[in-house]
Amino acid sequence: MMNRSKMLRRVWLCGAAVWFATAAPASAFLAYISNEKSNTVSVIDTDSWTVTATIKVGQRPRGIELTRDGKSVLVAVGDDDTIQIIDVASQKVVDSLPSGPDPELFTQDAAGKVLYVANENDNTVTVIDLEKRVRIGDVQVGVEPEGMAISPDGKILINTSETTNMAHFIDTATREIVANVLVDARPRFAEFKRDGSELWVSSEIGGTVSVIDPAKRVVTDKIEFNIPGLRREAIQPVGIGMTRDAKIAFIALGPANRIAIVDAATHKVIKYLLVGQRVWHMAFTPDEKYLLVTNGVSNDVSVIDVAAQKVIKTIQVGELPWGVAMARP
């Protein structure tokens, strides 16, 4: 409501003709940013690069994703032990899911019917039927489950556990663990290449990204980061984003305040981009022209031009921005 009245005011101030000429061209997308400290989600219009709405959500919002049908944004509110559903059309919280205690990150199957949630407090992954909005199962995993990813063929679910330091391979049909791969300390995020040939897992405290062969289920390479003038302890890889053609990957390095751009074929760092403080997670616009990354400590979002490999914009959001999800308006 507040948002609409603001808009109206702006219409009157700027003049209706100007407003209608600039508002929401076809290429604009909406980025939803979870603000861990503010208990809000900021909505950014990717055409004007401004915050167009701020949605109140539950306590400690972190993991955030668009549903496959594009109609809802799911946001894990850890301190309320639930996942809230934001309706994209009305930009309001309309319902919640029985996620289990302290949900942080989650992933959906390809059809958007099943949601897998990491419950940090419970050493479990909760399985939820998204249509019926009921819990349909659990999988016991390692200590402090966090990162979640699903293989492109939908057969294997990956969960990383932060204190156990493993990537658990879970068969989505039987919901049994079929393999465990040790990675470096505090694995936080997992991402498959689109062709399923590689699984990347970031280790925040270990300071590396492990490249895993999903067929052999072994670590085949480790990406390391050396930034002159920065001590090793400050380099803490977290979020990972890969282009659809699997040529380039972006890796958020936390308190190193940088995004590493990595050649996804050779696993070599191409360059480092300076962003804001404690960079966490990221999302591409659907056309992959831009990448938005959240800077936890500086309370803003950096916009990266993917082709130019440059930071082009910084947008102030709420306090301690954490996750980002991209939607079509």
Next chain:
Amino acid sequence: MIRWLIGAIGLCAVTSSAFAAEPLTISIGYLGQAGIKATLSLVELPSENDGSAGARLAIEDNNTTGRFLKQQFGLDEVRVKDGDDVAGAARTLAGRNSFIIADLPPDALLQAADAVRDRGSVLFNVGAADDRLREADCRANVIHIAPTRSMLADALAQYLVWKQWKRWLLVVGSHDEDRLEADAYRRAAARFGAKIVQERVFEDTGGARRTDSGVTLIQRQIPVFTQQAPAYDVMIAADESEVFASYLPYRTWDPRPVAGSAGLVPTSWHAAQDQWGAVQIQNRFTKLNARRMTARDMQAWLATRMIGEAASRTNSGDGKAILAFLKSPDFSIAGFKGQRLTIRDWNLQLRQPILLVDGRMVVSVSPQDGFLHQVSELDTLGIDRPESKCRLQ
């Protein structure tokens, strides 16, 4: 023919049991003291299981990981009383365990370490803050998890200097440990550019820590004790013996903050620590032990997790293999402090950030920004390699 058959069956049995893979059992000893150290504040009175409760949580965490690696961890806890034969207790524990977590005073720790040295057993010091254990009295079979007095003092000093509270009034207790703590603050002041404007000694004249009309008396005593001081920014109390420091805040003659043994206290851990995923371990600890997690609990948790981490990385329960891994440059451990913790190879001290707490909240975490070091900023805390007197053997 029958013999052949029996032989063949026997062989099958052996191979199948080998394939069934019995979980590897790794037992960890815990050598602590019986009895509770008295504190001025009732809320800071330690529990009977202070320390070992942290080890028990780490055993659970190790076992959750161990399920996937067929490793099973156990804790073998022994408590000694004053006057008990510590060396004998250590030898008995070493007979059953390759690793011993030790929460002992400095001399007892050295006795225990020397008693089990020939067996190749390794001690993890989770209780003694004495710098000498990492310096002149260092041992090749003792890994120190507890931070030293100098690390704690440096952590506080960096913050006070950053705050521009550089004029310190140092109040020292009359026991040996208090004097050692005061030494650490003098060293820290010299290192980081603070000035101790005056020192006072608070004599322990005996007497009960708890009385029915205590507050009335203390309210008269402390202003008198702290009056006529030269201009100062902060009062530093060195009172490990818990005789007076907690009486200082809000009672000083001049309205000044108190730090050190009371007020703003440097520590390895606190129940209020909630950054860097710490809420998770705080919740797990409270669920298991029905109380809050202390610094000693965290130190024992870390020691036990380090053994678990080394066992999972080396896929082994062998004492030598685990120790070699812990001492190698590859070793690091996550301890909910925002960065990896590693071991100083010259004296086997765990590097770690230090929390500065006021009893209810974490006020800051040192090392502070701007205190730089060529190897690790964590080495701005405590005695650094070039100054070290330790020769490991």
